Amino acid sequence: MxxxxxxxxxxxxxxxxxxxxxxxxxxxxxxxxxxxxxxxxxxxxxxxxxxxxxxxxxxxxxxxxxxxxxxxxxxxxxxxxxxxxxxxxxxxxxxxxxxxxxxxxxxxxxxxxxxxxxxxxxxxxxxxxxxxxxxxxxxxxxxxxxxxxxxxxxxxxxxxxxxxxxxxxxxxxxxxxxxxxxxxxTSAAAARAEAVSRILDGEDVDVPATSELLGYDLSRRHLALVAWADAGNLTTDLERAAQAQLRASGAAAVLVVPVGGSVLWAWGAVAGEQPSDPVPEPADPRIRTAHGLPGCGPAGFRQSHVQAVRAHRLARLAGPRAARSTGYADVSVLAMLTEDLDTAREFVARELGPLAAPTEQADALRETLLRYLDQERSVTAVAADMHVARGTVVYRVRRAEELLGRDVGTRRLELHTALLLAQRLGAAVLPQGG
Known part of the structure; x- marks a missing residue:
C-alpha cells in the first residue's frame, strides 16, 4: 500500500x-x-x-x-x-x-x-x-x-x-x-567500578575487603591491559579478547571493567618477578589492545594501568601505523615525548624542516635515514634491510641531508628522535600541508 x-x-x-x-x-x-x-x-x-x-x-x-x-x-x-x-x-x-x-x-x-x-x-x-x-x-x-x-x-x-x-x-x-x-x-558492576576508581585515584583501600568485592586478589602482581574497537558496541568481544590475551600472558585470574561499549580495562594476576610472557595480538581483527608493565599490589595495579592507558593513547595517535597490540615497554619514550603533542609537533618540524613533509617521497627518505642511523651509518646493512640497491640508499641519505641543510651527524640525537616520532606517529606529528 x-x-x-x-x-x-x-x-x-x-x-x-x-x-x-x-x-x-x-x-x-x-x-x-x-x-x-x-x-x-x-x-x-x-x-x-x-x-x-x-x-x-x-x-x-x-x-x-x-x-x-x-x-x-x-x-x-x-x-x-x-x-x-x-x-x-x-x-x-x-x-x-x-x-x-x-x-x-x-x-x-x-x-x-x-x-x-x-x-x-x-x-x-x-x-x-x-x-x-x-x-x-x-x-x-x-x-x-x-x-x-x-x-x-x-x-x-x-x-x-x-x-x-x-x-x-x-x-x-x-x-x-x-x-x-x-x-x-545499585548494580554489582557499579560497585566494582567504584572500587577500581578508588584504587586508580590512589586512595588507601582495605586490600582483603576490596579483593573480595572485586573477586580478584589485589595483593598479587598485575598486568594491566586496555582493549578497544573503533566501531560498534563490542563489550562481549572485548572481554573475550582481554581474557584470552591475559591468560596467554600467564595470568591466573583476570578482572575486567567495561568503559562504555567500545573500550574495556582489564588486569591479570601474573606470577613471578620476571617480565610476563609476551602479550599476543588479539585474534579478532576488529579489536586492538595496549598493555603496561607488571606491578605488585594496589600501587602496581594502578601503575600498570597508567602505562597501559599511555600505550593506548600512543596507539590511537599512530592510527594504522600502530601494531594491533602495543606494549608500554616499546613506546615509553614516545609516550614521554608526546605528553605535550603540540611541543612534539614543533620539535619534529624544527628538526626535520622540509624533510617533515607529509608526502610519500619524504616518508621514504625519513625511513631510509632512520634505518641508516639505526645501523650506525652502514649503507650495506640498510640496503640489505630494505631490499634496495646501495646506490638508492646513498642517494636518499644525500637528498635527506640537502633537505635538512646539515650532515646527519649534526644534532644526531635530536634528528634520530624526530625521525622516530615521524615513523611511529605519522600524521599526528607531521605538518598537514603538502
Missing part, C-alpha cells in the same frame, strides 16, 4: 537530499528506523537525515569532548543524532502517525552515557547543541525548497514544532537517564 501524502505544505520534505555522496547503507540507525523513513519519505530524505545526524554528532563532540573518545563513542552518538533527525522529519511530515519524539537508538546512547560517567547536565547540553544543529539544517532546507510567498510562515511553523519536539525528546532522555543511573548505582 503506498504511503499517505505528507501534511499539507510539507511536501518540500520529500525533496530533501544530501549535499555530499551519502548511501543508504551508511545509516547508523536501526533497520526499522531506516525502513520506516524510506517508506514514508524516500531514500533522498533518508540520506539527508544521515548527513545531518553525522554533522550533529561531530558538533556535539567538538563542543563537549566528553562524548568523544574514538570511533566507537562517535558511532554510538551518531546513532542517536541521526535517528532523531529522521524522527523529527517524520513528525514534521506526518504529525498523525503518533510517533514518540525519542528513538530507541537515542535511549541506547543515553544508557551508555550513564555507564561512561557522563553527567545529566552534560547530556542536556549535548541535546541543546544537537537541537541547534538540527534546527539550522531544517530551516535552511525549508528556505531552499519553499516558495517565497510562504517561506516565512513555514520557517516559523517548523521552528515552533522543532522546539516542541526537542522538549519531548529531552524529557524522555532525562527519565531514561535517571532510571539507568538508579539501575547502575
Amino acid at each position: 503506498p504511503s499517505p501524502s505528507p501534511a499539507a505544505g510539507r511536501e518540500w520534505l520529500l525533496q530533501l537530499a544530501s549535499r555530499g555522496p551519502v548511501r543508504v547503507q551508511e545509516a547508523a540507525s536501526s533497520p526499522a528506523t531506516v525502513a520506516e523513513t524510506i517508506a514514508h519519505l524516500g531514500e533522498g530524505p533518508l540520506c539527508w537525515g544521515v548527513e545531518v545526524g553525522r554533522e550533529m554528532a561531530r558538533t556535539i563532540i567538538a563542543e563537549i569532548p566528553a562524548f568523544g573518545g574514538g570511533e566507537g563513542p562517535f558511532q554510538m552518538l551518531r546513532k542517536g543524532t541521526e535517528s532523531s533527525a529522521l524522527r523529527a522529519m517524520l513528525l514534521l511530515a506526518y504529525p498523525d502517525l503518533g510517533l514518540q519524539p525519542i528513538t530507541e537508538e537515542a535511549l541506547e546512547g543515553d544508557r551508555e552515557f550513564v555507564r561512561r560517567g557522563i553527567t545529566l547536565d552534560t547530556v542536556l547540553r549535548g541535546i541543546r547543541f544537537g537541537h541547534a544543529g538540527m534546527a539550522q539544517a531544517f530551516l535552511s532546507a525549508c528556505e531552499a525548497h519553499v516558495g517565497t510567498d510562504r517561506v516565512a510562515d513555514e520557517m516559523k511553523s517548523v521552528s515552533e514544532e522543532l522546539f516542541r519536539y526537542i522538549d519531548g525528546f529531552a524529557d524522555a532522555m532525562v527519565v531514561e537517564f535517571l532510571a539507568e543511573r538508579d539501575r547502575w548505582i
Whole structure:
C-alpha cells in the first residue's frame, strides 16, 4: 500500500537530499528506523537525515569532548543524532502517525552515557547543541525548497514544532537517564567500578575487603591491559579478547571493567618477578589492545594501568601505523615525548624542516635515514634491510641531508628522535600541508 501524502505544505520534505555522496547503507540507525523513513519519505530524505545526524554528532563532540573518545563513542552518538533527525522529519511530515519524539537508538546512547560517567547536565547540553544543529539544517532546507510567498510562515511553523519536539525528546532522555543511573548505582558492576576508581585515584583501600568485592586478589602482581574497537558496541568481544590475551600472558585470574561499549580495562594476576610472557595480538581483527608493565599490589595495579592507558593513547595517535597490540615497554619514550603533542609537533618540524613533509617521497627518505642511523651509518646493512640497491640508499641519505641543510651527524640525537616520532606517529606529528 503506498504511503499517505505528507501534511499539507510539507511536501518540500520529500525533496530533501544530501549535499555530499551519502548511501543508504551508511545509516547508523536501526533497520526499522531506516525502513520506516524510506517508506514514508524516500531514500533522498533518508540520506539527508544521515548527513545531518553525522554533522550533529561531530558538533556535539567538538563542543563537549566528553562524548568523544574514538570511533566507537562517535558511532554510538551518531546513532542517536541521526535517528532523531529522521524522527523529527517524520513528525514534521506526518504529525498523525503518533510517533514518540525519542528513538530507541537515542535511549541506547543515553544508557551508555550513564555507564561512561557522563553527567545529566552534560547530556542536556549535548541535546541543546544537537537541537541547534538540527534546527539550522531544517530551516535552511525549508528556505531552499519553499516558495517565497510562504517561506516565512513555514520557517516559523517548523521552528515552533522543532522546539516542541526537542522538549519531548529531552524529557524522555532525562527519565531514561535517571532510571539507568538508579539501575547502575545499585548494580554489582557499579560497585566494582567504584572500587577500581578508588584504587586508580590512589586512595588507601582495605586490600582483603576490596579483593573480595572485586573477586580478584589485589595483593598479587598485575598486568594491566586496555582493549578497544573503533566501531560498534563490542563489550562481549572485548572481554573475550582481554581474557584470552591475559591468560596467554600467564595470568591466573583476570578482572575486567567495561568503559562504555567500545573500550574495556582489564588486569591479570601474573606470577613471578620476571617480565610476563609476551602479550599476543588479539585474534579478532576488529579489536586492538595496549598493555603496561607488571606491578605488585594496589600501587602496581594502578601503575600498570597508567602505562597501559599511555600505550593506548600512543596507539590511537599512530592510527594504522600502530601494531594491533602495543606494549608500554616499546613506546615509553614516545609516550614521554608526546605528553605535550603540540611541543612534539614543533620539535619534529624544527628538526626535520622540509624533510617533515607529509608526502610519500619524504616518508621514504625519513625511513631510509632512520634505518641508516639505526645501523650506525652502514649503507650495506640498510640496503640489505630494505631490499634496495646501495646506490638508492646513498642517494636518499644525500637528498635527506640537502633537505635538512646539515650532515646527519649534526644534532644526531635530536634528528634520530624526530625521525622516530615521524615513523611511529605519522600524521599526528607531521605538518598537514603538502
